[in-house]
Amino acid sequence: MKHWLWVIALIFPATAIAQSRKLQGYIMNASAFGKIRTYCVDTHNLPPEEVRVVDYFVSEESKPKGLLTRLHWLRRETCQDANIDAWVRLEFPHDSPLDPNPRNEVKGVLLVFQPGSPSPIYETPAVTISGHPRRDDEDPMDVKLVAGLLEYSAAGSVVRMLIHDWQRQ
Secondary structure: OHHHHHHHHHHHHHHHHHHHHOOOOEEOOHHHHHOOOEEEEOOOOOOHHHHHHHHHHHHHHOOOOOHHHHOOOEEOOOOOOOOOOEEEEEEOOOOOOOOOOOOOEEEEEEEEEOOOOOOEEEEOOOEEEEOOOOOOOOOHHHHHHHHHHHHHHHHHHHHHHHHHHHHHO
């Protein structure tokens, strides 16, 4: 009986360690992902209001104790800089082609590419962040503000996934 207690006591921590090592995103090229030391944030394919959110997110989260300081990669100002190992792209995909900006729910995705490659080497699953329901009489400026806050929150969620996976790989 005593031996079984020891076996059970050893199994539970091993299970907890295995679960903590589980990746939250998808690494398609582990070798390339493991070699990243420098990166840039690519916003060339985003609409202007989403570029503003991403730029604000990067500036705020690059400050001491911000999320991006936990990622031990060196960020370059532009993707045109030489010797960039990876391009990081935050996206906010929309479900309905009829309503390209539903403002009570935002999805966020993060992709990591090697420069010049069309296929990502890392991708997070889509994270959905919900806000308050949109009213017909709502001020358009309030709608944009709420959407920006939801996009900021979605960006934070997918960056946390990237940090988690970088530390686990």
